[in-house]
Amino acid sequence: MGVGDAVKNLVIRNLSKTYFDVYAGTQVTAVRDVSLNVPESEFISIVGPSGCGKSTILNMIAGFIPHSSGEILVGGKPVNGPGPDRGVVFQSFALFPWRTVLENVAFGPKMRGVGKVEREKIAHEFLALAKLSEAAGRYPNELSGGMQQRVGVARALANEPDVLLMDEPFASVDAQTRMTLQEELTRIWEAKRPTVIFITHDVAEAVFLANRVVALSKGKVLDEIEVDLPRPRVWDDLHENEQFKSLTARVLQLVRSA
Amino acid sequence: MTKRSFISALWFCAPFAVLIVLWAILIPYFDVNPRLFPHLTAVVQAGIEGIQDGTLVQHIGASLLRVAVGTLLALLVAIPLGVAMGVSPVVSTFLTPLFRFFSVLAGIAWIPIATLWFGYGFGAITFIIFNAVFFIVTYNTLLGVSTIPLHVRNAAASLGAGRWAMLTEVLLPGALPNIVTGIRTGMGFAWRGLIAAEMIATNVGLGYMLFVARDFYKTEVIVLGMIVIGVLWLLLDRLLLAPIERATIERWGMVQRA
Amino acid sequence: MKTFFLTIWSGYVRLTARWPSIGSIAPFIPLIAAWWIITELQIFPRVFLPGPVDVVRSFGTLVYTGILPEYLQDSMVRLVVGAFWGIVLGIPLGIFIGLSPRAHTVLWPPLLFFQAIGDIAWLPILVIWFGYGLTTMTVIIVYTVIFPVVLNTVLGVRSTSITLHRAALSLGASRARLLWEVVLPGALPNIITGLRNGLGYGWRALIATEIIVGTSGIGFLMFDARRGGSLVEVLLGMIILGILWYIVDAWILAPLERATGQRWGLVTQ
Numbered sequence A: 001m002g003v004g005d006a007v008k009n010l011v012i013r014n015l016s017k018t019y020f021d022v023y024a025g026t027q028v029t030a031v032r033d034v035s036l037n038v039p040e041s042e043f044i045s046i047v048g049p050s051g052c053g054k055s056t057i058l059n060m061i062a063g064f065i066p067h068s069s070g071e072i073l074v075g076g077k078p079v080n081g082p083g084p085d086r087g088v089v090f091q092s093f094a095l096f097p098w099r100t101v102l103e104n105v106a107f108g109p110k111m112r113g114v115g116k117v118e119r120e121k122i123a124h125e126f127l128a129l130a131k132l133s134e135a136a137g138r139y140p141n142e143l144s145g146g147m148q149q150r151v152g153v154a155r156a157l158a159n160e161p162d163v164l165l166m167d168e169p170f171a172s173v174d175a176q177t178r179m180t181l182q183e184e185l186t187r188i189w190e191a192k193r194p195t196v197i198f199i200t201h202d203v204a205e206a207v208f209l210a211n212r213v214v215a216l217s218k219g220k221v222l223d224e225i226e227v228d229l230p231r232p233r234v235w236d237d238l239h240e241n242e243q244f245k246s247l248t249a250r251v252l253q254l255v256r257s258a
Numbered sequence B: 001m002t003k004r005s006f007i008s009a010l011w012f013c014a015p016f017a018v019l020i021v022l023w024a025i026l027i028p029y030f031d032v033n034p035r036l037f038p039h040l041t042a043v044v045q046a047g048i049e050g051i052q053d054g055t056l057v058q059h060i061g062a063s064l065l066r067v068a069v070g071t072l073l074a075l076l077v078a079i080p081l082g083v084a085m086g087v088s089p090v091v092s093t094f095l096t097p098l099f100r101f102f103s104v105l106a107g108i109a110w111i112p113i114a115t116l117w118f119g120y121g122f123g124a125i126t127f128i129i130f131n132a133v134f135f136i137v138t139y140n141t142l143l144g145v146s147t148i149p150l151h152v153r154n155a156a157a158s159l160g161a162g163r164w165a166m167l168t169e170v171l172l173p174g175a176l177p178n179i180v181t182g183i184r185t186g187m188g189f190a191w192r193g194l195i196a197a198e199m200i201a202t203n204v205g206l207g208y209m210l211f212v213a214r215d216f217y218k219t220e221v222i223v224l225g226m227i228v229i230g231v232l233w234l235l236l237d238r239l240l241l242a243p244i245e246r247a248t249i250e251r252w253g254m255v256q257r258a
Numbered sequence C: 001m002k003t004f005f006l007t008i009w010s011g012y013v014r015l016t017a018r019w020p021s022i023g024s025i026a027p028f029i030p031l032i033a034a035w036w037i038i039t040e041l042q043i044f045p046r047v048f049l050p051g052p053v054d055v056v057r058s059f060g061t062l063v064y065t066g067i068l069p070e071y072l073q074d075s076m077v078r079l080v081v082g083a084f085w086g087i088v089l090g091i092p093l094g095i096f097i098g099l100s101p102r103a104h105t106v107l108w109p110p111l112l113f114f115q116a117i118g119d120i121a122w123l124p125i126l127v128i129w130f131g132y133g134l135t136t137m138t139v140i141i142v143y144t145v146i147f148p149v150v151l152n153t154v155l156g157v158r159s160t161s162i163t164l165h166r167a168a169l170s171l172g173a174s175r176a177r178l179l180w181e182v183v184l185p186g187a188l189p190n191i192i193t194g195l196r197n198g199l200g201y202g203w204r205a206l207i208a209t210e211i212i213v214g215t216s217g218i219g220f221l222m223f224d225a226r227r228g229g230s231l232v233e234v235l236l237g238m239i240i241l242g243i244l245w246y247i248v249d250a251w252i253l254a255p256l257e258r259a260t261g262q263r264w265g266l267v268t269q
């Protein structure tokens, strides 16, 4: 990668976060000295038990909360505040209830000043990618949880972000739907090749999706594990795959040992 | 669609037809003293006279003008103020009880002080309406904005929404259900406050018309005024406020209520 | 600087978490202070805006002479009597209309209309019928309270699901038991909402009535003072009304509404 190139990579150096807990009146350190290097078009999963600081890291990258020390660079530029270069998919969907599905997906382009006809074209394209074309005119509350989250993904992607940040996006849908969504996400990733940070506490999900799994515990990175499973990945193949099983077992052991 | 709503309108009116027929028959039959309750014909005649000599139109016009001016002024101040206070969790937590207190007090209880500050007349009455709507709408806007989930605001920010877009695309629509409910409640109090204030503090308006008629035992004018008041409010509430509430809130699925 | 502010806010949050009433009193302190400063600086003439000290002093005098306790009691009794009849008549009527589709078709439109006329508009004709007195006031308050109670009860009854009815019937409940065990509890959250709205309108109607036809009560106190040009007592009356209603609403009605509605997950808001 040459200097000055508009690359979509993400670099994190010695990142820490200390919260001031208003209710307890004390300081809480949630993330300690985390460093990560995510090249362009890589898919990274971060796994770890509840409360280990996964969301905190993601929120800092997204710019929702300030970091206490260290550096976050997206495409070489330091992060300060939320911005359209980083798309976010939320666990609770965070769709705008007062906007139709189409308008939700067109929101990012609208903010960029794209005209109505053009942005609806973009939105339709990404809705088609998420297999949601029929639902375009409906309101979010008229959709199932799985469909809502596909809107969430389409909305984040329609803005063509450098980095896609996903915080346990499939945690609140049922098991079957979750597997479908995971397969679709890998398909979409192969089509668009965004840089992705995917947060989950489900080890199998982390391995299934990622090129690299980062195990986190008590705010610290334990280890990083390469996943070189072939793509396209579908659950029917991987269920019996020995490499998948051993990788999953390794990550699980790592997370549990801490 | 139109045929169905026509039929349901017919059903809505049918009970009134029965009531009117009963009124036309029973009052003459029992020979009720017109100083206690008027004949239907007398009320109709009073209505026609009022329209012909313009007094009824004048009273209605005065009342509606006061409501319109008071409400409009209140909304112009209340909504921006409520939004401004609602965006900060600290400010909204701290100030909520204050606005709750004043919205509890809003309307009629201000009549004595309003007449002292503004004298008897247009000023005092408009102030009563302003105040009934203002506190309740401010309180509800504050509440509405502060209950917009943080992740929805974050989502908009990460899609590239600036301050203005955040206001028009997220804060106002998000608070709209509360704002509309606030306007409906506030105007309910304002309408009653208006009638009360007009009985005390002026020489034109529906409340005044009723109160003066009582001095001369003109029950037909009193009943005419009551019917006008009821019809006006019903039209305002059912044809203007309730449909807005339904169109926005129910479709968005943000509040499920009667 | 930021930590300093955070520490203060944290202290406040923890304080109000332990004693919630502090949270509802604290915001009034700066307000009263501002009021006091403005009156001390004489920005507005004192007749137009008396200070907090004057109000407290007049509170003392009125309590001492016994006028305030008497008037307060009068107002409260009227409100309680009105609310009582509103509930006693309103709930059964609401259940009847809610259960019978025919009654609903016939009675619902007039109910909406008569509610729209509004309490105060009845005052002139009631005065002709009953004169200036307790009957007029009671009728007004009952009239005000009853409509929200009836309308909300109807909504509540009609929204209890048919499955629940069937479940209860198949479990062997008689019609009467069904009413008591299913319909009433199902409608209760709505009934309480109706009561809350009804009382909100009711006490405003009471004040207006006391102002216009009254011979005693807080509304009368305020308007009497206004006629004499004494703003102190007007303000005192407003403050008492505010506090009284705030206590009833925030500490009794709202928790009751929350306890039934949210506990059972029936009201989603």
Ligand SMILES: Nc1ncnc2c1ncn2[C@@H]1O[C@H](COP(=O)(O)OP(=O)(O)OP(=O)(O)O)[C@@H](O)[C@H]1O
Pocket: A019, A020, A021, A022, A028, A029, A030, A048, A049, A050, A051, A052, A053, A054, A055, A056, A057, A201
């Ligand atoms: N706003 C906050 N104020 C104080 N402490 C916080 C705050 N947010 C998070 N924490 C603390 O920071 C730590 C990490 O929280 P975080 O939400 O990042 O965990 P997580 O790994 O995302 O957990 P989960 O899997 O449950 O979502 C926790 O101990 C939490 O209590």
Ligand SMILES: [Mg+2]
Pocket: A054, A055, A056, A167
């Ligand atoms: Mg989390």
